[in-house]
Amino acid sequence: MIARLLIRIVAWALLAYLVLPLVVILGASLTTTPFLAFPPEGITLDWYRKMMADPGYVSSFVTSTLLAGSATILAVIMTVPAALALARFSFPGKAAVSSILMSPLVLPHIVLGAALLQFGAYFGLTRSFLALLVGHTVIIAPFVLRSAFALLTPEQRALEEASSDLGARPWTTFFLVVLPQIRAGIVTGSIFAFISSFINVELSIFNTTAELNTIPVKLFNYVQYTIDPTIAAVSGATILAAVVAIVILDLTIGLDMLSDRE
């Protein structure tokens, strides 16, 4: 069938298009030339060594990781109870509550970043780790909320009711019945949340300084002025981190979200 063949060709071309820029960066980061070259001329890990020796890059990596980690923990602590409230109770204003908690997904991050800067300025909550943390928590919370909520199905309710009918206290029911059923959702949501925080530029850029910088913002500031193989090495490191994260994700929970019917 011609249509089938055509789809195959388009799909292969698109898969190549998806990996090409990443391959180019990884390749260019290995070049021995002092400028960016692809295909690389010669192969060296010098640019990665240079990156590791630069305290600026190392501290940005640390900041990004700490920020993404603490924002994810905060988001989980806040949104798991919220998901429970939205899935298991009826109360006035429920639709409004859920759209407020989900709206950071569609709201331009640059607007939210600007808003937090202006608002934080009234009480000195700017250009600090805490200022970054509250913003990141807001934008990543919907990921955890959505995936935890999706697993709180009506069918699971029966188990929760059985647990409380048998005399379990709410906390016991939560830890022994509810939590195990939504654990996978919390893990998936947390991973997406962590990554979204780790790669964010638009929100962080308002509250970072030369000393307190996240890795994407630092890269963004560099790339606008100079491009050299160190930048490619730093970018390459983030790509490798992403690949590792995805392979782990695939091996533990499985990423085969597009499987056919069965």
Added chain:
Amino acid sequence: MMSGLRAPFLLLIVPLVFFTAFFLAPLATVVVASLSASGNESGLTLDHYVRVLADRYHWDVILVTFRIGLYTTLACLLLGYPLAWYLVRIVKWRTWRRICVIMLVVPLFTSNIVRSFGWMVLLGRNGLVNDGLMGLGLVDRPVRFLGTELGILIGMVYVLLPFVVLAVGNALARVDSSLEQASSDLGARPAATFMHVTLPLTLPGIVSGAIMVFTLAVSAYVTPALLSGGRITVLSMLIFQQYSSVFDFHYGGALSVVLLVFTLIMVALAARIGTVKGSAT
């Protein structure tokens, strides 16, 4: 559903206070700033909006922003649908599909900045794309990509394509094959079955993917900033300037509200088209 307000109140109090303090209140500050007089005067004014909307230049920027958003969305749908189809319906070997999904998700897990940087290298005057085009004899001189809308479009489609593929792919995987079977048993050709059965059934996926891509495209900052080479301005770049170097929060606020309102209008329209089309067939 259990009723009684005590439990949901206790469960929601912390997230709601947090979102009020660090989400609703900051956004309200922007709206208030956009409506209040600048300088030492007090009172409400629409001056900043007049300044934004009475200026031809701003309309040009708004037009460019939404044109890029629209083209990005269309390109993502036209390219993403076949790719989703391929992954869900054509690939039979599970391992290969897993590898494909990983290829699809790795870009999503990498920063926009890294991905746009890759395109800066590829689309440059001596980049791989121009080398390829000249090598194939398609062009005599290097094509200018950086600093053109085409360049921005290539980068944006790249960044946003996975969202459409995942949304459409999920919808495709959930289509009940007996419906398609019935259609072809009743004598419909594959093309007719696709148009009248499969496409309408995947419409919710298409609409949700399109809305996601459109909102992300019109509010994108990093990709256009890097690939425009300072030659093309989109709304988010104007907003960033106001807050980072000009420090005019009133004017920046008005620009932000304009971006928000235009985006919400387009999203509402798309959702409407989705429901109308979906119920008609």
